[in-house]
Amino acid sequence: MYNTTVAWITFRALFGRRRALLFALPALILIVLTLGLKSASGTVADWPAIVLGQVGAGAVVPLTALLIGTSVLGSEIDDNSVLHLLATPVPRRAVVMAKTSVATAVTFLFAAVPVLIAGVIAQGGLHSLAVGCFLGSALGAVVYSCLFVMISAAVRHPVIYALAYVALWEELISNLVSGAKYLSIEQWSLGVAHAVSKNTNLNAHLTITPSLVLAVIAVVVLLTYATRRLSAFTVRAD
Amino acid sequence: MTAVEPSAVPAARTAPEPATPAVVSFDHVTHWYGNVVAVNDISLELGPGVTGLLGPNGAGKSTILHLLSGFLSPSRGSVTIGGVAPWRHPAIFDTVGLVPERDSVYAFLTAREFVLASAKLHKLPDPKAAAERALQLVEMIDAADRPIQTYSKGMRQRAKVAAALVHDPKVLLLDEPFNGMDPRQRMHMMDLLRDLGQRGRTILFSSHILEEVERLADTVQVVVAGRLAASGDYRTIRRLMTTRPHVFLLRSTDDRELARVLMASPAVQGVALTKDGLEVRASDHGTFTRKLARSCRDAGIGLREVIPSDESLESVFAYLVGA
Structure with missing residues (x-):
């Protein structure tokens, strides 16, 4: 089910590329923004909820997950080094599980933890808003990682499709079409954050129960489909 | 190609x-x-x-x-x-x-x-x-x-x-x-x-x-x-590529006489005297190789060397790709 050697190679590969320098960039922007708003506190009412919800859970988490999730498998597929991994008897499910778990852990570290840090900075301590957004971001780290690993297994040029999901679906369509919120990972994250913090400025459209149920269903479906697609991995013609 | x-x-x-x-x-x-x-x-x-x-x-x-x-x-x-x-x-x-x-x-x-x-x-x-x-x-x-x-x-x-x-x-x-x-x-x-x-x-x-x-x-x-x-x-x-003649390079005590003898054989399509010896194009590999020694002996010619000059893989490959 899980292969530690695959996870170790994935981790080494993730931080062996220059792209790794970008992983911390969204979190850095979040922290700098929080510090800036904190020093000018009072200019915008309830800014912590907006920063932690809209910027943290809504932008930093998906962008970081996109960079990491498409790197753990997509980059190896792009340069064909994945052949060395797949030319072994390791079940494809174990490959997907290992890669997704590494992506989730690194996204958690580079996105969810910074959201918590930003929350502590914003509110001058550990309050329910910071904890709620942290838990929501942690949920987002899991589901986004599953989604972007699945996209990497399913299509060439996964970054384009991943960006389309984040920019078009989450930021545009789910704000315009009411039913689309049920298929928005951002809304699932905000649903958890709102349940913990009860802060209405988070702009959460879902409660915690549908958020968690849909997230669990999404994880199962995405991992299953990623495994199916990786099992049918084909080498491109030259 | x-x-x-x-x-x-x-x-x-x-x-x-x-x-x-x-x-x-x-x-x-x-x-x-x-x-x-x-x-x-x-x-x-x-x-x-x-x-x-x-x-x-x-x-x-x-x-x-x-x-x-x-x-x-x-x-x-x-x-x-x-x-x-x-x-x-x-x-x-x-x-x-x-x-x-x-x-x-x-x-x-x-x-x-x-x-x-x-x-x-x-x-x-x-x-x-x-x-x-x-x-x-x-x-x-x-x-x-x-x-x-x-x-x-x-x-x-x-x-x-x-x-x-x-x-x-x-x-x-x-x-x-x-x-x-x-x-x-x-x-x-x-x-x-x-x-x-x-x-x-x-x-x-x-x-x-x-x-x-x-x-x-x-x-x-x-x-x-x-x-x-x-x-x-x-x-x-x-x-097995029977439609292509097999090329041999022969060296003997009298290449010119050997050329004349071989041309009488139906298994031979053509001969050419070259500076390296006698180049023979045989249409039937088996018949030619079986009869060559006997033909030389009957004509009183000493056969010194028989080199199949197109049995290399390169030659086979060239034939197959039609190059």
Whole structure:
């Protein structure tokens, strides 16, 4: 089910590329923004909820997950080094599980933890808003990682499709079409954050129960489909 | 490239079947990439030993190897290794090793880490010992602790071969394995593969370099434009190509008189006196070689040397691709 050697190679590969320098960039922007708003506190009412919800859970988490999730498998597929991994008897499910778990852990570290840090900075301590957004971001780290690993297994040029999901679906369509919120990972994250913090400025459209149920269903479906697609991995013609 | 002469193909494909049970089998396999037919109705069976997959660039060699390793599914027909279809069946890599052509490896790892990881992925009981054995086989022990990104192309190839050999596979598939190797590395790799073939492993390697295939392979599979143009021992293939005259260079005590004698034989199409000797174009290989010595003796001519000058793999290949 899980292969530690695959996870170790994935981790080494993730931080062996220059792209790794970008992983911390969204979190850095979040922290700098929080510090800036904190020093000018009072200019915008309830800014912590907006920063932690809209910027943290809504932008930093998906962008970081996109960079990491498409790197753990997509980059190896792009340069064909994945052949060395797949030319072994390791079940494809174990490959997907290992890669997704590494992506989730690194996204958690580079996105969810910074959201918590930003929350502590914003509110001058550990309050329910910071904890709620942290838990929501942690949920987002899991589901986004599953989604972007699945996209990497399913299509060439996964970054384009991943960006389309984040920019078009989450930021545009789910704000315009009411039913689309049920298929928005951002809304699932905000649903958890709102349940913990009860802060209405988070702009959460879902409660915690549908958020968690849909997230669990999404994880199962995405991992299953990623495994199916990786099992049918084909080498491109030259 | 011109098409293979239709007359040459059926004759060449009557090469004998391997005496040992087939390990690798293609049964009327076709593979399309979109509208492009990469492999066209290929049937072949391979047993233990070293087989060269020969063909010009783009002929379909890599496609055949990817079909065998389960990284492509046949559009039509069936592929099996040890009776198992490799597509969607990664467990075949318990007994199969693959050396891909592309240079992409985990360049941030050292060769030792890379081969050890391969041993662990194969769940070997003693991965460290297996990795050391594989590194030793490819003579990479001394450089094993350097990151692969610092290696020459030839060294990378050897690291890839070590990773593919770490579990001592029964079937080894290699796509252009000698690319980038210097002559000494090439010789060593050939010795290694020959030895594995002699120890009962089924080795299939692709190459577009005739000399490599000629020196290493017990049998050849010649692929041209996605079709199997010839299969078997290349000398046998040449003899089966009955529509092409066989060229011999003869040296005798009287080449001019020998030319006159041979022209009387219906098995001889033509002769030419050259500075190296007498060049003879025989239409019937068997009759010519059986009667040559007797004809010389009857004419009182001393036959010093008989050299088949177009039995090289290069010559066979040139005929098959119509070059």
